[in-house]
Amino acid sequence: MRAVASYRGLPVEDPESLVDVELPLPEPGPRDVVVRVGAVSVNPVDIKLRPGLPASDPPRVLGFDAAGVVESVGAEVTTLQAGDEVWYAGDITRPGSNAEFQAVDERLVARKPRSLGFAEAAALPLTTITAWETLFERFALTRGSTGTLLALGGAGGVGSILIQLAKQLTGLRVLASAGRPESARWVTGLGADAVVDHHDLAATVGAAAPDGVDYVLSPHSAGMIETFAQLVRPGGHITAIDEPEGLDVLPLKARSIAWHWEFMFTRPMYRTPDMIEHKNVLQKVADLVDDGRVRTTVTTTIEDFSAAGLRRAHGMVESGRTVGKVVVTR
Structure with a gap:
């Protein structure tokens, strides 16, 4: 072949x-x-x-x-x-x-x-499974779940399906980050409730969600932990889909923010039941x-x-x- x-x-x-x-x-x-x-x-x-x-x-x-x-x-x-x-x-x-x-x-x-x-x-398929496991396994969301979700890299593959699933299957308000006008138009078309600036995240998320966000999808986590500690409400959740070396999540402890990893190949890799x-x-x-x-x-x-x-x-x-x-x- x-x-x-x-x-x-x-x-x-x-x-x-x-x-x-x-x-x-x-x-x-x-x-x-x-x-x-x-x-x-x-x-x-x-x-x-x-x-x-x-x-x-x-x-x-x-x-x-x-x-x-x-x-x-x-x-x-x-x-x-x-x-x-x-x-x-x-x-x-x-x-x-x-x-x-x-x-x-x-x-x-x-x-x-x-x-x-x-x-x-x-x-x-790959992005759908990643987004689904993030929302319904890592975050344990349901149709009745409320709060605010921040989808970083909203115009990327995972963000693009995560926005849709969150709006269709939960009660969450969805913020999506974008760095260019075409990305902002894309995430809005997928159903995002508001667009935040990838290049000025702290200020724009603070303006869109003054009380903070409850859930974050993080495809690029290096250098972001201090920002997350400011933006995520106490008891909130972050799911990372990347693998930055030497990541220190200790700044999240004071707010009891949960850190999750998502790797959609885990089930086939380990032949789970x-x-x-x-x-x-x-x-x-x-x-x-x-x-x-x-x-x-x-x-x-x-x-x-x-x-x-x-x-x-x-x-x-x-x-x-x-x-x-x-x-x-x-």
């Missing part, structure tokens, strides 16, 4: 950073489905992993978000069948989605929204999409499923200036 892979970690400008290769077809395990991949999206995890990859032969296939059609199923699969149109975020410990075919555990895969094409669907929650979340959000309550976050589609197309997508995400998601299709 055709695939896009890396033999070693290199800067995205290097044409050898991602190359077109031929690899054997994946052999499904008993609980696996083999998916013919129709579209993928590029996430920050892809661009974090690629430059640091060790030398390897066979090469490493990256890619997590995907949408496609089930080609075949393992002997013990009970929830899907050949011909099903699906979406998923995959498993960081297995070969990725930047390939013609991919084997994925059925518990991580759900039927995609009927109302979306493959490109529109591929933008959502509730791994099927990925399927369950994706199915719930597929219903929300088909009901018109949540929309795709794709903003750029590259119709070139090749090393050149994926290098272009990686470069766009690495720039830090993308709004929404970048998708690559066949």
Whole structure:
């Protein structure tokens, strides 16, 4: 099968950073489905992993978000069948989605929204699971929850779906940070109640929420702890999705602010008994999409499923200036 892979970690400008290769077809395990991949999206995890990859032969296939059609199923699969149109975020410990075919555990895969094409669907799974786990597992929110949520990086992939889920499934007021006019327009269109300036966070959040905020999504936590200690109410919650070195959260103690980590690959990485929650979340959000309550976050589609197309997508995400998601299709 055709695939896009890396033999070693290199800067995205290097044409050898991602190359077109031929690899054997994946052999499904008993609980696996083999998916013919129709579209993928590029996430920050892809661009974090690629430059640091060790030398390897066979090469490493990256890619997590995907949408496609089930080609075949393992002997013990009970929830899907050949011909099903699906979406998923995959498993960081297995070969990725930047390939013609991919084997994925059925518990991580759900039927995609009927109302979306493959490109529109591929933008959502990883960020949807991250946002859902943040809201309903880390923060333990419900439909009756109230208070104020601050979505930092609101125009990013996770922020873009978090805003929608929070407005549709909780009673929270949502503030979203943006640093450019186009980002501000984007988060407002997704339902954010107010936009705060990413470059002047303390002052603008203070003006929008004078009594402080109850919940924070933090995709960039380095250097932010003192600011969080000012902005978050006593007993509030912060969930970080990054991994800054040497982070000291002690300034949060006086206000009893809880610090949570969110890593959506935890369940597949550790094969947890509730791994099927990925399927369950994706199915719930597929219903929300088909009901018109949540929309795709794709903003750029590259119709070139090749090393050149994926290098272009990686470069766009690495720039830090993308709004929404970048998708690559066949």
